[in-house]
Amino acid sequence: MKYILHGSVISIGLLIISSAFSAPFSSSAEYEAAMQRAEKNYVTARELCDALKNHAQDVCIAEARAERKRQEADAEAAEKNTPEVRTKALISYADAELELAQIKCEAYRGNDKDICLKRAQLEHQQSVSVAKANQKVRDAHQKAMEEISEADYELELEKCEKASGDARKHCVDGVKAKYKK
Numbered sequence: 001m002k003y004i005l006h007g008s009v010i011s012i013g014l015l016i017i018s019s020a021f022s023a024p025f026s027s028s029a030e031y032e033a034a035m036q037r038a039e040k041n042y043v044t045a046r047e048l049c050d051a052l053k054n055h056a057q058d059v060c061i062a063e064a065r066a067e068r069k070r071q072e073a074d075a076e077a078a079e080k081n082t083p084e085v086r087t088k089a090l091i092s093y094a095d096a097e098l099e100l101a102q103i104k105c106e107a108y109r110g111n112d113k114d115i116c117l118k119r120a121q122l123e124h125q126q127s128v129s130v131a132k133a134n135q136k137v138r139d140a141h142q143k144a145m146e147e148i149s150e151a152d153y154e155l156e157l158e159k160c161e162k163a164s165g166d167a168r169k170h171c172v173d174g175v176k177a178k179y180k181k
Contacts, residue, residue, distance in 0.1 A: 028079065030078075030079075031075055031076075031078070031079040034071070034074070034075035034078065034079075035072060035075050037071070038068050038071035038072050038075065039068065041067065041068065041071065042064050042065070042067070042068035045060075045063070045064035045067065046061060046064045048060065049061050049064060055106060055107050058103050058106065059100075059103055059104055059107075062099060062100045062103035062104075063100055065096070065099070065100075066096035066097065066099060066100040067096075069092055069093075069095070069096040070092070070093055070096055072092075073088070073089035073092035073093060073096075074089060076088075076089065077089040083135060083138045083139075084135070087131050087132065087134065087135040090127070090130075090131035090134075091127075091128050091131050091132075093127070094124050094127035094128050094131065095124070097120075097123070097124065097127065098120055098121070098123075098124040101116070101117075101119075101120030101123070101124075102117065102120055104116070104120075105117045105120060149179065152179075153175065153179040153181065156175045156178075156179075157172065157175055159171070160172045160175060
């Protein structure tokens with residue numbers, strides 16, 4: 001248990017580093033720099049693992065790999081900056097956590113190991129489900145906002161129908177400009 005906690009401290013420290021990638025990148029050079037930082041952080045963390053032995057070393061290496069995956073996912077999400085890629089990043093996080101949990105479960109034997117692995121799998125399924133559900137909510141929200149905008153556009157065009165001549169043309173042009181139609 002002591003070794004698992006030790007590795008978790010390293011993981012938390014690396015997680016703080018990875019949070020810097022959450023803002024969108026303005027160039028592919030920033031993306032490349034983030035990917036290089038992820039690799040450099042991995043190598044540094046991996047070197048720290050060399051001082052450990054046996055299962056503690058395995059956990060440390062798994063945490064370094066998981067953090068590299070998180071940082072790479074963050075970099076990709078920041079570069080492309082789309083809801084789909086952010087969802088993919090959350091799923092990558094879940095995958096990295098599953099792989100890490102599976103290594104941590106190796107410390108247990110028998111039924112305790114089975115329970116640990118089952119819990120890890122269930123947490124992974126939950127994380128993936130939440131990421132996908134959030135994507136569906138974002139999609140539904142976007143669709144609703146588009147429908148509301150279209151309804152507002154139609155309503156304002158109807159108001160323009162009450163005017164005549166140049167006032168009507170000016171009103172319609174204003175509404176089209178406002179809704180970029």
